[in-house]
Every structure is written in C-alpha cells, then in structure tokens.
Amino acid sequence: MFLEKIENVNDIKKIDPADYPALAQEIRDFLIEKISVTGGHLGSNLGAVELTMALHLALDLPEDKIIWDVGHQAYTHKLLTGRKDGFDGLRQYHGMSGFPKRKESCCDCFDTGHSSTSISAGLGLVMARDHKGENNTIVSVIGDGSLTGGMAYEALNNASKLETNFIVVLNDNNMSISENVGGVSKYLNNIRTADGYLDLKEGIYNKLTGSAKGNQVIKGIRRIKSSLKTLVIPGMFFEDMGITYLGPVDGHNVQAMIDVIHAAQRVEGPVLIHALTKKGKGYLPAEKHPARFHGTEPFDVVTGKLLNPKTEPSYTDVFSSVICSLAEHHENLVAITAAMPDGTGLKRFRSQFPDRFYDVGIAEEHAVTFAAGLAAGGMKPVVAVYSSFLQRAYDQIIHDVCLQNLPVVFAIDRAGLVGSDGETHQGIFDLTYLSGIPNMHVLAPKNKWELADMLQFAVMFDGPIAIRYPRGTAYAGLEDHRAILEIGKAEWICREGEIALFALGSMVEEAEKVRDLLKAQGRKVSIVNARFAKPIDTEALFDAAKDHSLIVTMEENVAAGGYGEKILAAANEKGLSNRILNITLPDSYVEHGCVSILKKQLGMDPETIADRIMEAWKA
Ligand SMILES: Cc1ncc(C[n+]2csc(CCOP(=O)(O)OP(=O)(O)O)c2C)c(N)n1
Numbered sequence: 001m002f003l004e005k006i007e008n009v010n011d012i013k014k015i016d017p018a019d020y021p022a023l024a025q026e027i028r029d030f031l032i033e034k035i036s037v038t039g040g041h042l043g044s045n046l047g048a049v050e051l052t053m054a055l056h057l058a059l060d061l062p063e064d065k066i067i068w069d070v071g072h073q074a075y076t077h078k079l080l081t082g083r084k085d086g087f088d089g090l091r092q093y094h095g096m097s098g099f100p101k102r103k104e105s106c107c108d109c110f111d112t113g114h115s116s117t118s119i120s121a122g123l124g125l126v127m128a129r130d131h132k133g134e135n136n137t138i139v140s141v142i143g144d145g146s147l148t149g150g151m152a153y154e155a156l157n158n159a160s161k162l163e164t165n166f167i168v169v170l171n172d173n174n175m176s177i178s179e180n181v182g183g184v185s186k187y188l189n190n191i192r193t194a195d196g197y198l199d200l201k202e203g204i205y206n207k208l209t210g211s212a213k214g215n216q217v218i219k220g221i222r223r224i225k226s227s228l229k230t231l232v233i234p235g236m237f238f239e240d241m242g243i244t245y246l247g248p249v250d251g252h253n254v255q256a257m258i259d260v261i262h263a264a265q266r267v268e269g270p271v272l273i274h275a276l277t278k279k280g281k282g283y284l285p286a287e288k289h290p291a292r293f294h295g296t297e298p299f300d301v302v303t304g305k306l307l308n309p310k311t312e313p314s315y316t317d318v319f320s321s322v323i324c325s326l327a328e329h330h331e332n333l334v335a336i337t338a339a340m341p342d343g344t345g346l347k348r349f350r351s352q353f354p355d356r357f358y359d360v361g362i363a364e365e366h367a368v369t370f371a372a373g374l375a376a377g378g379m380k381p382v383v384a385v386y387s388s389f390l391q392r393a394y395d396q397i398i399h400d401v402c403l404q405n406l407p408v409v410f411a412i413d414r415a416g417l418v419g420s421d422g423e424t425h426q427g428i429f430d431l432t433y434l435s436g437i438p439n440m441h442v443l444a445p446k447n448k449w450e451l452a453d454m455l456q457f458a459v460m461f462d463g464p465i466a467i468r469y470p471r472g473t474a475y476a477g478l479e480d481h482r483a484i485l486e487i488g489k490a491e492w493i494c495r496e497g498e499i500a501l502f503a504l505g506s507m508v509e510e511a512e513k514v515r516d517l518l519k520a521q522g523r524k525v526s527i528v529n530a531r532f533a534k535p536i537d538t539e540a541l542f543d544a545a546k547d548h549s550l551i552v553t554m555e556e557n558v559a560a561g562g563y564g565e566k567i568l569a570a571a572n573e574k575g576l577s578n579r580i581l582n583i584t585l586p587d588s589y590v591e592h593g594c595v596s597i598l599k600k601q602l603g604m605d606p607e608t609i610a611d612r613i614m615e616a617w618k619a
Contacts, residue, residue, distance in 0.1 A: 002026055008082040009061050009107050012053060020254045024049050027076055028282040034087040036301045039420065040098050041072040043280040043293040044143070047173045047251075051141070051275055052076035054257030055169070058265075059137055065109040065125055069118035069142040071099035072295070073171070074108075081107040091420035093593025093601070099424060113424020114389065115362045116149025118142050119168055123159050126166045137265055139167045144188050145176030145339060148361030159270045160242035167264045168243075168272045171251060173279040176339045177294045178347075181359045191234040191248055192276060238272050247274030252281065291342050312476070315451055315469040319411055320345030322452045323382060324352050326459050333380045333459060336360060338367045344384035344413055364389050368396035368408070375406035380459060386414040387427025387468060394433055402439040402464045409458045410434075415444070415468035416506055416556030417585075417599065422592030427468070428585050431504075432561030434466050435534040441465040441487065442534040444505025448474035449482055450531075457485045468533075470506045470556065472595070477509060481529070490537035496524035499613060500548035502541070504530040504563045507554035507583075513606035514554075518613060533563045538570045545576045550617055552581045554609070559584035581616045583609055 002015055002023040015023055027049050035042045053076065055066055061081065068074040078086065078096065083105065089095025100108035110121045122140030129136060142152060147170060159166055172188050174180060235245025244267050249260050257275065264271040279294075280286025285304025286293035298307045327333045327349065339362040341347045350357040360367045364385060371381035390397075390412060401408045415427040434442050441463065445451040451469055458465045481493060493508070499518060503511035508529050515525040526548060528540055533555070544551055551571070553564035564582030571580055585602060599605045603612065 003030060003079070003084070006080060006084075009080065010056070012056050012080050017255065020050075020053065024053065024254070025282070027053075027079060030079065030084075030087070031075055032283050032301055034090065035075075035296065036299050038087070038090040038092065039295075039297045039299075040090055041075070041295050042283070043175075043286045043290045044073040044173075045075040046281050046283055046286055047277040047279045048073040048141075048171060049076050049281070050252045050254045051169065051171055051257060051277060052080065054254050054261060055139060055141070056080045057254070058258045058261035059139065062106045062109070064137040065122075065139070066107075067110045067118040067122045067125070067138070067140045068100050068112055069140065069146045070115050071112035073141075073143070074100050077107070078105075081105050091422070091592050093591070093597045095592075097422055097592055098420065099422065111424070113421070114392065115146040116142070116151040118146070119152050119155035119159065122168070123155055123162075123166060126159075126162065126164065130164055137165065137167065139169055139261075141169045141171055143176075144170065144172040144174060144185060145180050145362055147188075148176070148180065148182055148184055148339065149363055150365060156238075156241060156243060156270075162270045163268060165265060165267060166270045167261070168270065169261075170247075170272055170274045171277055172248070172274060173277045173290075175279045175290050176362065177343065178291045178339070178341050178359075180361075181339070182361050184361075187237060188274075191274065194234055235272070235274065242269070244269060244271040245274065246271060248276050249273065251275030251277035310473070312473045313448065314472055315445075315448065315474045316343070316345040316413055316471075318448045318451050318474050319384065319413070319455065319469070320348050322455045323384075323411070324349055326455060327353050327356065330380060330459055332378065333382060334358065334374060335382045335384060336367050336371055336374075337384050338362055338364045338389065340384070340386065340389075343386065344411070346384050364393045365396050368393040369400040371408045372396070372400035372404065372406050375401070375408050376404065380407060380409070382409040382411055382459070384411040384413065386425070387412050387416075387430040388414065388418075388425050391429060391433065397434070397440070397464075398437055402437045405439045405463050407462050408464050409455075409461075410464075410466035411455070412466055412468040414471045416470040417590060417595045417604075418471045419595045419598070420592050423589040426590045427470075428556065428558055428590065430466075430468050431533050431555060431557040431563055435563075435566065436561055437464075439464055440534060441532070443467045443532055444530070445469055446475065446481070446491075446503075446505065446508035446529045446531075447478050448476055449479060450529075453482065453485055468505060475506070475509045477512065485531065488532050488535035488537055490531050490540040491529040492540070493527040493529050495526045497526065497547045498524035499550045499552065499617065500526045500528060500544040501552050501554060502528045502530055502544070502563075502567060503554040504533055504556075506556050510604075510606055510609065511554055514609050514613065517606060517610035521610075521614060523614075523617065530563060534566070536563065536566045536570060538574075541567055541570055542574060542576070545571070545574075545578045548578065550579045550581065550613070552583060552613055552616075554583040556604070557584060558587055560587065579616060579619075581613065583612070 086096030118140040279290040374381040501511040
C-alpha cells in the first residue's frame with residue numbers, strides 16, 4: 001500500500017518512480033470508493049490523477065503554488081496534502097469541501113468554484129511573487145472546458161507580456177461537463193490529432209517519391225504546406241501570443257509530465273503545457289458516461305447506478321418539459337446554455353429543436369449579451385442558467401438587456417441553498433442583484449405548476465423577466481391554487497388575521513409548515529404567495545396591514561436587496577405601524593452541507609422560524 005505512506009505534503013517524493021502506476025491505481029480505487037458513498041466530482045478527478053502526482057513531484061508545495069480552475073478536480077491534491085481522512089466527510093456539513101479552500105490547507109493557495117479564474121489569479125500571484133523578490137513556481141491548472149470562458153483569454157492576453165516564469169497547465173480531456181463546444185475546442189482537437197495527420201503525410205510522401213507523377217503531387221503538397229503549418233504545428237495560437245507552448249504531452253504519463261514541468265520552469269515568461277487526459281480514466285462507467293459522472297450522487301461501484309435514484313420530478317425536469325412544449329407554439333423561442341445542457345434541463349430541447357439551441361461554452365457574460373442580440377433581432381431567447389453563475393453577467397444584464405428593455409427570459413435554476421457544492425455555488429444573491437435593475441421583473445414559483453405558468457407568462461412578456469427556482473424536488477402541494485398571473489400580483493393562499501406570512505417561491509412550502517406550528521400555539525395565520533420579488537405587491541401588503549399586526553416575509557436570499565427589504569421600505573413609505581419581521585439568509589457565505597442541515601443551522605427551518613415569529617408576536 002503506497003497511499004498509506006502519504007500522510008502529508010511532499011510524502012509522495014518518497015515513493016519509488018517504479019511504483020507510480022501502482023500509486024495512481026490506489027488513488028483511483030480510493031476516490032471511487034469514497035465518492036461512491038458521499039457523492040462528488042468523479043470523472044474530472046479520475047482524469048487528473050497522474051497530472052496531480054507529477055505536479056506534486058516536480059514542485060515544492062506549499063512554497064510553490066497550484067491554482068485549480070473550478071477546483072472540482074483537486075481531490076488527488078487533497079489526498080497528497082494530508083487530507084485523506086477528510087474524504088469520509090467530503091462535501092458534508094463541517095466536513096471537507098469539494099473545492100480548494102485556503103482555510104482548509106496551506107497547500108490551497110486560492111479558492112475556486114466558478115470557472116476560468118485560475119489564470120488571472122495565478123498571474124496575480126506571480127506578480128506578488130516578483131514584487132517580493134521571491135522565486136517560487138506558480139502553476140494554474142485549467143481544463144479545456146474552462147478555457148472556453150472569456151476571462152481565461154483576458155488573463156492570457158495580460159500574461160503574454162510577462163518576462164518571468166508563469167506556468168499554465170491545460171488539462172485537455174476534450175470534455176466540459178458535456179461535450180466541449182466551439183472553436184477553441186476544435187482547435188485543441190486539431191492539435192490532438194495533428195501527429196496522426198503528420199504520420200499520414202509521411203506515409204504519402206514515401207509512397208509517392210520516385211514516380212514522375214508522384215513528384216508532381218509532392219510539389220503540390222509542399223506548396224500548400226506553409227499554409228497548413230499553422231494547422232499542424234501545435235500551439236501556434238498560444239505561441240503567436242507570446243506564450244511558449246509545450247506539448248501535447250500524455251497527461252497520464254507521470255515521468256513525461258514531470259519532465260515537461262521542469263522544462264517549463266526554465267522558461268523566462270509564460271508557458272502553456274498542453275496535457276492530454278481522459279475524463280473518468282480507470283472506471284469504465286465514468287469513461288463511458290463522462291457527463292453523468294462529472295458530479296454524482298452516491299452510486300453502486302459495480303454497476304455505476306445511483307443508490308437513490310430520484311423518483312419525483314425536480315424543478316429542472318419541469319422546466320425541461322415545459323420549455324419544449326412552449327417552443328412548439330412559439331417559433332421564435334430559442335434556448336441558450338453556458339455549457340450546462342444537462343444541469344439546466346436543456347438537453348431535451350437540444351434534441352427536439354437543435355436549430356434553436358445554443359451551447360455557448362462556459363461563457364455566461366457572452367450568453368446574456370448574445371441573448372440580448374437575439375431579442376433585438378426579434379427572437380425570444382430563454383437563458384437557462386444557475387443562479388450563482390449568472391452573478392458574473394451582472395453588467396450584461398443591465399447594459400445589454402434591461403437598459404434596452406429587451407424581452408429576454410432568464411430561467412434561473414439552483415436559486416437558494418444548493419447544498420454540498422458550498423459557498424461558491426449557493427444561489428443566495430440573485431434577488432439582490434436582479435431586483436435593483438430597472439425594467440427587470442423577478443418571479444419565483446411556489447410549486448411545479450406555478451413554474452409552468454410562470455414560464456408561459458414569461459415567454460409572452462415583452463421585457464426582461466427572470467424566474468428563480470430551487471434545486472431538487474419540485475413542490476407538488478397546493479395544486480388547486482392556480483390562477484392567471486398578473487404583473488406584480490401576489491396570491492392569498494389563506495386568510496385568518498393576526499400574522500401574515502408573505503412567502504416567496506420555495507418559502508411557500510415552508511410557510512405552510514410554519515403556519516401549522518403557529519396554529520398549534522393558538523395563533524391565527526394567513527399565507528400570501530408573493531409570486532413577484534419585483535415588482536412587489538404593495539396592495540396586498542397594505543391590505544394585510546389592516547387585520548394583521550405582524551407581517552413576516554420569507555425568502556431564500558440574503559437580506560440586503562431582497563424581497564423583505566422591499567416590503568419593509570414600502571411599509572415605511574406608507575407609514576404602516578405593523579411589526580414587520582424579515583426571515584432571510586444571514587449576511588455571510590453559506591458553507592457546504594445537506595440543505596436541511598444548513599436550513600436548521602441558519603434558522604431557516606420551520607421550527608426556528610415559528611419560534612422567531614412567536615418571539616416577535618409576544619414582543
Ligand atoms: C462560471 C461557471 N459556469 C459553469 C460552471 C459549471 N461547471 C463546473 S465544471 C464545468 C466543466 C469544466 O470543464 P473542464 O474545465 O474541461 O474540466 P473537466 O471537468 O473536464 O476536467 C462546468 C461547466 C462553473 N463551475 N462556473
């Protein structure tokens with residue numbers, strides 16, 4: 001057992017090179033076993049085992065630094081830096097994070113989670129090193145999927161003038177979560193296959209030389225050779241920018257990787273090492289179904305099947321089927337994803353309406369402005385995106401969509417707490433960043449039927465409109481409460497007086513439980529389904545103020561800029577004297593863990609909410 005010998009950083013250097021393949025195998029077995037229990041990112045990690053071993057063998061951590069783009073592939077790095085025991089609590093509350101965390105280890109030099117940041121961060125660390133007169137090695141590891149994100153090019157553009165060492169390792173497995181898309185992917189693929197192309201040409205030369213006709217053909221080939229050069233000489237794109245290109249190199253060959261890293265360290269300037277790897281390597285189900293095993297729930301190791309396959313439809317499933325039926329009736333409806341056709345539920349749309357589907361790569365900023373252009377051109381774009389990833393397209397939403405009042409629909413999945421991916425992925429800011437934008441309309445459905453109604457409403461609406469809905473099973477209660485939606489109109493679900501719960505989206509389900517708890521304590525409780533976070537229904541508020549001395553707002557968002565603050569401001573402006581209590585998430589980043597535990601910790605579970613309401617009632 002070689003893994004047993006690795007208890008801390010640099011212990012890998014004690015392993016005999018002849019045993020690297022055995023160690024790699026042990027690491028793979030360990031990861032498969034642990035992730036099959038906890039869930040986590042499997043495919044990317046299996047593909048990065050040797051690459052990570054080589055980095056740890058060639059570098060001296062923690063003095064040398066590795067920045068992991070996205071950070072979902074850093075499990076082997078965690079294993080090699082003394083965190084083996086952490087895998088039993090991987091992604092669980094107070095357990096080890098699934099992403100690099102500075103607070104977790106001195107070997108994690110930069111927190112990541114969102115894509116395409118590693119080269120910028122690495123360049124910053126390089127400049128800091130140079131300012132301090134140090135000479136450690138800084139390496140940014142970025143995948144080919146993450147290289148579709150614009151920020152990576154902004155960073156490469158900036159790095160190209162560097163006169164000191166900076167290494168970028170491109171971990172090219174020819175996959176994003178799903179198939180990688182676009183010109184960059186095509187370019188990298190050309191490099192992958194260039195050797196084969198050259199071999200082929202050699203073969204042709206050998207066969208043709210000698211005969212007069214053959215020599216003529218060779219002359220022809222030579223003529224076009226120089227124009228082909230850029231196609232077949234790997235890395236010209238990077239070289240032309242001033243970045244030394246090394247590769248392609250087999251990312252599963254530890255010694256070859258060590259050699260190329262050492263060579264890269266000698267370059268006085270930016271270097272890109274192009275490593276070719278296989279996603280899911282060593283575990284057949286993950287090799288065969290890389291998208292399914294990109295991030296997985298617990299599974300059976302032998303069959304690869306999920307241990308607890310979901311039986312109830314999620315909000316994503318509802319979106320997936322509704323958007324397809326809407327597309328049948330609205331010929332100008334087009335759908336856009338930033339590299340998440342599976343996660344957002346657009347895979348079905350892609351197969352039904354391939355001509356109206358756009359996967360733009362991991363490029364949320366571009367996705368939004370692209371949608372604005374489509375809308376300006378008379379189409380009805382639906383941008384399906386996760387709440388936390390849309391954060392980076394804030395200016396595009398204001399400048400390109402809302403300022404021109406363009407009819408773009410934002411289908412915002414994973415809004416609210418998402419659970420085990422943690423701080424970087426919690427969708428707890430979207431009400432804040434969207435509600436302050438003029439012309440924007442923000443909705444949240446109380447259940448699966450209302451999501452369908454809202455999507456239909458949004459597709460008919462002539463202006464920017466966003467629907468936010470949470471991860472996981474779609475609420476299937478309150479079926480009888482369906483109505484024609486009206487801009488800025490809330491819905492009274494029940495009315496009794498005393499305490500009014502104004503709940504937004506996912507919090508309606510919680511409000512029903514809170515109501516039961518309060519009623520058990522003898523209180524009268526009304527529930528209002530807010531439906532709109534912007535514009536808010538002030539009429540419903542003023543109406544409630546007549547016979548409810550306590551008004552409670554409930555939302556899965558931070559307080560600042562959220563729904564509750566808007567209600568508070570409207571009540572203040574009107575001069576209402578009713579007590580108003582805002583139930584929101586705290587002004588902090590929420591760590592990883594299962595959503596029900598997180599809610600309890602954050603005081604967002606029905607029991608704690610009911611207690612807080614009773615306190616306010618008695619005050
Ligand atoms: C801004 C942003 N958008 C989307 C995602 C979701 N996401 C996580 S990993 C990933 C694919 C990354 O592909 P690649 O860099 O090639 O790494 P691989 O998983 O193939 O090793 C995506 C789209 C993200 N993390 N950040």
